Amino acid sequence: MTGQGTTPKTDPPAPPLAPGTRRPGGRTARTRAAVRDAVLTGLVEHGYPDLTVEYVAEHSGVHKTTLYRRWGNLEGLVVDALDLAGEDSWSPPDTGSLEGDLRALARTTAASFEDPAAAAAPTAFIAAAFQSERAAEALNAFYAERFARCGAIVERAVSRHELDRRTDAGALVRAVVSPLFLRLFITREPVDGVLADQSADAALAAARAGVFNSRAAST
Template identity: 55%
Template sequence: MQPDRRPGGRSARVREAVRQATLAELVERGYAGLTVENVAIRSGVHKTTVYRRWGSAEGLIADALDYAVGDPWPIPDTGTVEGDLREIVRLVRSGFADPEAGPVSSAFVAAAMQNPAAAGALNAFYAARHEQSAVVIRKAVERGELPEGVDAEEVIRVAVAPVYYRLFVTHEPVTDRDADRAADAALAAARQGVI
């Protein structure tokens, strides 16, 4: 009889060590400097194990993003759709402004612009975040704050899009006022049935 496998055993420890090393390497060296060798050294996991399980830098990025989908995402509940949507956009803004999380998030976006596998992983990550966040729009429809038929996930996309535009296209700072304006514009479009 084989012993039961322990949940969170060696495999989970290896994955977490490699994930943390991947994130640290992305912050320190960016996507262009991310290598399996450096992740192996930083994580303390043998290089052949990293190659066998993740295959490449793109595999490391994809796995880190896949793992992050399960990380908790705080969904606001202010009691109004205005407050909830503003809080979601502010969360996105503050995530990129955070000295620890911001460089990692920016590196994921940069990697996605350069590699199809990373782009697919980032797309899946954001699809999960949009689905989680859309609950605030669905609640607003139930409360009668928004019309039936509103595309809840599209409202979230439209609300956060100006933050990404400022950060990654025009390289402008994003203030809370900018975040609130983006949320309010998406909300106005939703109320008019545009979204």
């Protein structure tokens, strides 16, 4: 597997883009995805501090020297895998009502952690952030961007006159999912669809009461 970097095939000439720009679907992107997959598998199998660059090399087919040159070290590999995870086309639920959107958001979150296979990688990232400052920063950026996308739920609700336009969207969507994350990763209690609905309904009641109106919020 590790000899794969010797293929003689050359890439087509690259357009003059800014440094670091990737050609989607090109060899660079494929390499990065293979490395990302190996990092995810390794994180799930061994956890952050015990995952090694050697493991990633073996499981991605990318030579160790290439990994060190491009990603620096294990921390760089984990951070890039998390960055790549954020580059998807996910968009928040759009059910036609604020209550429906918030419940769907909460249910999707609960369901994604109820399936052990689907939960393994995000759980490994959350655990890695306890060990690595750079992983913590990458996780922070991932969620900031993810919650920013959820702002669309609030914009639509405001335009439907379901919500005060001063509502702090970030505070509201964080309130929706936080009772789930508390139980999953702090108190280690089960979550289900009933709890998801309750979390969404609680955040909605607070939003309607004006608790998340921006003058009162700091996020």
